[in-house]
Amino acid sequence: MDIIVCIKRVPDLAEAGLEIAADGRGLRTEDLDFDINEWDDYAVEAAVRLKEQHGGVVTAITVGDEDAEEVLRRALAMGADQAILLDDAAFAGADPFAIATALHACIRSLPFDVVLCGAVTSDGASGQVGGMLAALLDVPQVALATGLEVDGGRARVRHEVEGGLEREVEVALPCLITAQSGLNQPRYVSIRGIRKVADVAIAARSAGDLGLAATAVGEAGSRVRLEGLLLPPAGKRAEILEGSLDAAVATLVERLRERGGL
Amino acid sequence: MKQVLVIAERRGAVLDEGVFELLTAARALAGGGGRVAAAVLGHGIGGLAAELARGFDRVFAFDDERLAEPDGDGDAQALLPLLARGGFDAVLLAHGNLGIDLAPGLSVRAGMPLLADCLELHWAGQSLAGTRAVYGGKVHARVVAAAGGTGAMATVRGGAFAPAGPGTVAGEVVAAALPAEFAPRRRPLRTLRPEAGEVDITQSERLVAVGRGIEDEDGLQLVRGLAAALGADLCASRPVVDKGWLPRSCQVGTSGVTVRPKLYVAVGISGSFQHMGGIKGSPFVVAINKDRAAPIFGVADVGIVGDLSEVVPALEAAIEEQKG
Numbered sequence: 001m002d003i004i005v006c007i008k009r010v011p012d013l014a015e016a017g018l019e020i021a022a023d024g025r026g027l028r029t030e031d032l033d034f035d036i037n038e039w040d041d042y043a044v045e046a047a048v049r050l051k052e053q054h055g056g057v058v059t060a061i062t063v064g065d066e067d068a069e070e071v072l073r074r075a076l077a078m079g080a081d082q083a084i085l086l087d088d089a090a091f092a093g094a095d096p097f098a099i100a101t102a103l104h105a106c107i108r109s110l111p112f113d114v115v116l117c118g119a120v121t122s123d124g125a126s127g128q129v130g131g132m133l134a135a136l137l138d139v140p141q142v143a144l145a146t147g148l149e150v151d152g153g154r155a156r157v158r159h160e161v162e163g164g165l166e167r168e169v170e171v172a173l174p175c176l177i178t179a180q181s182g183l184n185q186p187r188y189v190s191i192r193g194i195r196k197v198a199d200v201a202i203a204a205r206s207a208g209d210l211g212l213a214a215t216a217v218g219e220a221g222s223r224v225r226l227e228g229l230l231l232p233p234a235g236k237r238a239e240i241l242e243g244s245l246d247a248a249v250a251t252l253v254e255r256l257r258e259r260g261g262l
Numbered sequence: 263m264k265q266v267l268v269i270a271e272r273r274g275a276v277l278d279e280g281v282f283e284l285l286t287a288a289r290a291l292a293g294g295g296g297r298v299a300a301a302v303l304g305h306g307i308g309g310l311a312a313e314l315a316r317g318f319d320r321v322f323a324f325d326d327e328r329l330a331e332p333d334g335d336g337d338a339q340a341l342l343p344l345l346a347r348g349g350f351d352a353v354l355l356a357h358g359n360l361g362i363d364l365a366p367g368l369s370v371r372a373g374m375p376l377l378a379d380c381l382e383l384h385w386a387g388q389s390l391a392g393t394r395a396v397y398g399g400k401v402h403a404r405v406v407a408a409a410g411g412t413g414a415m416a417t418v419r420g421g422a423f424a425p426a427g428p429g430t431v432a433g434e435v436v437a438a439a440l441p442a443e444f445a446p447r448r449r450p451l452r453t454l455r456p457e458a459g460e461v462d463i464t465q466s467e468r469l470v471a472v473g474r475g476i477e478d479e480d481g482l483q484l485v486r487g488l489a490a491a492l493g494a495d496l497c498a499s500r501p502v503v504d505k506g507w508l509p510r511s512c513q514v515g516t517s518g519v520t521v522r523p524k525l526y527v528a529v530g531i532s533g534s535f536q537h538m539g540g541i542k543g544s545p546f547v548v549a550i551n552k553d554r555a556a557p558i559f560g561v562a563d564v565g566i567v568g569d570l571s572e573v574v575p576a577l578e579a580a581i582e583e584q585k586g
């Protein structure tokens with residue numbers, strides 16, 4: 001079975017103080033840590049499990065610059081067999097459609113039974129690339145998968161649907177599935193595991209290699225323009241209890257009593 | 263003066279309430295003299311179409327047994343001719359599970375730009391423009407659809423617009439036919455309801471919610487202690503449930519349980535829209551988080567910035583002391 005998994009390198013946001021870059025279109029990245037997008041970790045795990053069950057080849061692909069190689073290495077350490085980096089200055093400023101266009105141009109020349117994407121990213125958070133890529137590839141897709149089994153040319157997918165329900169559906173291969181968190185328990189990747197794949201060659205492809213004109217990708221090929229980033233309006237802010245831990249906790253107990261919480 | 267189409271979502275035999283929020287957004291975008299239409303898909307949906315026609319000027323009702331279950335892949339095929347015919351300046355969907363499943367593919371097939379998960383929408387000249395939350399809600403992005411004369415699609419965040427009240431429009435219901443080439447590619451096998459948990463947190467008056475900040479399963483013990491001191495039930499954000507530390511029935515949020523407590527203590531939770539979307543009834547919200555910039559402090563009433571491994575035991579002790 002040929003399995004393709006699309007992954008993105010994203011900043012770790014949990015405790016980071018974010019600063020908008022001078023051009024207003026991105027973040028200042030100097031102090032940020034980066035890792036694979038959380039949802040893509042589930043997608044890679046699902047891809048590797050399919051290979052372990054059915055045999056075959058897992059190919060990990062990302063659109064990014066050379067720094068994005070680290071998430072490809074991570075996918076290789078988890079069990080992907082090969083990795084492709086779509087890297088070209090022309091890809092800059094891409095909207096989700098332009099990212100899907102680049103991925104499509106790469107994937108259409110590869111054999112595939114299942115394409116896996118994450119449901120959404122933790123940075124851009126649009127949740128569009130997978131569904132757009134499926135439409136460009138003209139294959140059936142299922143979004144927000146929480147269960148996946150492949151058997152006899154068909155995929156049986158459990159996914160999150162309207163009204164907090166889940167539905168089990170069947171689609172023929174080839175198909176595209178987007179992974180919701182909790183689809184599986186991704187395996188642990190050790191530093192040693194990463195080191196083992198340090199020498200695996202990563203194929204790099206430019207827009208030209210993919211047969212794409214520079215005007216079809218990146219900002220020029222986008223249907224949506226990012227005008228700028230801004231900090232959200234302050235709105236209501238919590239009363240932050242300052243001072244020593246004991247003082248803060250004492251005030252909190254006070255507040256809880258006032259509000260009938262105790 | 264614009265033409266706006268809203269794609270309604272249904273839950274079994276009822277409309278998703280979100281459609282009336284989309285109606286508010288659509289009316290604002292249509293402007294005076296503009297018209298708003300709705301599309302609804304399903305089987306035996308005459309009643310739903312009539313309900314929509316009280317608020318929308320026109321309702322396209324796709325009524326067919328092959329549409330019995332919502333299916334983002336098949337529904338896109340059904341809707342494509344309506345969009346391809348042109349004439350809609352904007353097409354709106356809720357950014358819920360169906361919108362996520364349906365909108366990206368439909369936008370590509372219809373050749374329309376798609377603005378995802380918008381908090382606000384307006385026209386920038388002739389182009390649809392909006393604001394969306396990125397980077398876990400810590401930053402907002404302003405986005406504009408490329409001008410192309412095709413109209414643009416947008417998915418809209420739940421709660422971003424106030425729902426329109428009961429309408430008196432007496433709109434026209436149009437029976438919309440499926441395209442001849444309609445061939446759904448998904449076969450629905452069964453629909454699963456979430457399993458009920460031991461504790462029904464929808465009934466809880468006090469909740470202590472635990473998030474990814476606990477780092478490991480041992481952190482749960484700490485928070486259990488606080489919950490016990492407060493006489494509260496324990497619930498969680500999705501990552502804690504995904505890791506298998508607590509059952510799915512404990513997950514609060516848009517893909518979990520909706521709760522209506524009087525007190526909600528969020529421990530190590532960043533305050534994502536999907537989590538907060540499950541909390542109704544304006545409880546008193548307490549946040550404990552070590553990141554001063556966490557979005558949870560934008561929705562909580564009171565908070566302590568600190569490491570939960572220190573704050574939680576101290577709070578538990580102070581509460582116990584108070585009880586005497």
Ligand SMILES: Cc1cc2nc3c(=O)[nH]c(=O)nc-3n(C[C@H](O)[C@H](O)[C@H](O)COP(=O)(O)OP(=O)(O)OC[C@H]3O[C@@H](n4cnc5c(N)ncnc54)[C@H](O)[C@@H]3O)c2cc1C
Nearest residue numbers: 006063095096117118120121124125126127128129224396
């Ligand atoms: C903060 C921020 C805001 C942005 N906002 C917008 C915006 O509103 N409108 C706009 O037009 N552009 C925007 N962009 C630029 C750019 O569109 C996105 O970063 C990119 O297109 C992917 O979109 P996403 O992150 O929302 O991915 P999603 O659509 O959420 O990604 C879903 C899945 O697609 C796959 N995928 C996504 N990106 C890649 C990639 N680079 N390589 C391989 N697979 C990938 C992964 O499997 C991922 O899990 C934004 C970028 C950033 C960083």
Ligand SMILES: Cc1cc2nc3c(=O)[nH]c(=O)nc-3n(C[C@H](O)[C@H](O)[C@H](O)COP(=O)(O)OP(=O)(O)OC[C@H]3O[C@@H](n4cnc5c(N)ncnc54)[C@H](O)[C@@H]3O)c2cc1C
Nearest residue numbers: 473474475499500515516517518530531532537552553570
């Ligand atoms: C379609 C869809 C549906 C979803 N549905 C839901 C849902 O129903 N419910 C839900 O919860 N999520 C849902 N999510 C996931 C959601 O987007 C967030 O990823 C999730 O809510 C984040 O959970 P969290 O706040 O626990 O984790 P994080 O966002 O990782 O936040 C952890 C927080 O803990 C803090 N922290 C870390 N260590 C400490 C410490 N030692 N002391 C104090 N604070 C600390 C950090 O500062 C951070 O703010 C959904 C996502 C999608 C795409």
